[in-house]
Amino acid sequence: MSPIIALASYAASFAIDSESAIQTARHCLIDALARGFEALEDPGRALLIGPLVPGALMPGGARVPGTSLELDPAQAAFCTGVMLCRPGGGDHWLALQCGDAADSLGAILSIADYQARKATMEGQPPPKVRDVLSAAVKALEIQGVLALEGGHHNSETASIRLARVAATAVVTAQLGGKVGEIAEALSYSCIDGGTATAVDPERGIERREWATADAISRAVRHACQAMAAARSSAATPLHARNLELAARLLGPGAWSAPQPFGTRVIEQIAARRSPQDVVELTSRFQSAVDRRFPARQAERIKTLFAAPERLSDLPVNEVLATLVANGSR
Numbered sequence: 363m364s365p366i367i368a369l370a371s372y373a374a375s376f377a378i379d380s381e382s383a384i385q386t387a388r389h390c391l392i393d394a395l396a397r398g399f400e401a402l403e404d405p406g407r408a409l410l411i412g413p414l415v416p417g418a419l420m421p422g423g424a425r426v427p428g429t430s431l432e433l434d435p436a437q438a439a440f441c442t443g444v445m446l447c448r449p450g451g452g453d454h455w456l457a458l459q460c461g462d463a464a465d466s467l468g469a470i471l472s473i474a475d476y477q478a479r480k481a482t483m484e485g486q487p488p489p490k491v492r493d494v495l496s497a498a499v500k501a502l503e504i505q506g507v508l509a510l511e512g513g514h515h516n517s518e519t520a521s522i523r524l525a526r527v528a529a530t531a532v533v534t535a536q537l538g539g540k541v542g543e544i545a546e547a548l549s550y551s552c553i554d555g556g557t558a559t560a561v562d563p564e565r566g567i568e569r570r571e572w573a574t575a576d577a578i579s580r581a582v583r584h585a586c587q588a589m590a591a592a593r594s595s596a597a598t599p600l601h602a603r604n605l606e607l608a609a610r611l612l613g614p615g616a617w618s619a620p621q622p623f624g625t626r627v628i629e630q631i632a633a634r635r636s637p638q639d640v641v642e643l644t645s646r647f648q649s650a651v652d653r654r655f656p657a658r659q660a661e662r663i664k665t666l667f668a669a670p671e672r673l674s675d676l677p678v679n680e681v682l683a684t685l686v687a688n689g690s691r
Contacts (some may be wrong), residue, residue, distance in 0.1 A: 374539065424471075440468070466501035500623075503624065507622050526551050531548055637651055
């Protein structure tokens with residue numbers, strides 16, 4: 363099987379039925395949001411969070427947690443990525459061999475919120491938080507498998523490239539893409555040089571975070587372009603050549619088995635987790651929420667995230683609505 367098709371098939375149709383995987387993904391989300399709310403207190407980082415063009419807001423678009431911004435999904439993914447990719451300090455059990463568990467969450471959350479708000483306006487059932495958690499599990503699996511078995515080394519360039527590829531696959535699936543559309547989006551993503559080759563090691567971790575946020579924003583654009591192309595054209599020989607080139611860029615090592623994807627990466631993260639880790643990340647999340655939001659709103663947020671069954675069943679847009687900080691950017 364073509365590696366691109368194997369990856370696309372996993373993103374399109376694999377069902378995440380492991381409650382342990384979902385629970386760990388929820389912990390990853392809580393940890394990332396805590397880091398994100400802390401990041402908003404950094405004036406230098408906050409300057410990067412906003413519309414690409416001043417005033418170019420998109421009412422009804424995707425929201426950026428901890429702010430009042432509503433942006434187009436690609437820019438919202440960038441802004442959310444700038445927040446969530448902040449280094450954790452003690453998040454050893456969330457580290458991947460090549461990247462971080464939060465790398466793709468900005469794109470996943472932005473597309474989910476946009477899709478949920480759109481569905482609600484059209485009288486359709488919106489995606490739920492469990493759908494976001496399932497997408498996060500798949501993104502981690504793709505990123506981890508490609509890093510482990512695809513011949514990629516643990517470097518900044520590799521981690522950013524793999525974050526873009528993983529986000530592209532799951533976001534296209536979130537948009538309703540089938541195997542063909544996801545494969546098309548992946549061909550764009552793999553061939554895209556982007557900022558992955560432009561990481562400046564002398565500028566430290568901040569450069570890596572910016573580049574990762576840019577990479578997942580590009581993933582959203584690749585997904586949207588592939589979905590638009592699917593409505594207007596059929597496959598051509600150029601498409602086939604792009605898929606072949608994309609497969610070579612992924613690396614041959616990951617495809618020794620017909621279906622190398624499942625939930626093993628998230629399960630490995632769970633195995634490194636101790637009860638004390640969970641206590642610490644919960645405390646950190648609550649403290650970050652207290653600092654970012656008014657007291658009554660903070661209590662609602664903490665109560666909501668402390669009830670995992672209720673949280674998982676809620677529409678994404680309702681949860682993101684609770685994370686709006688009025689008057690903040």
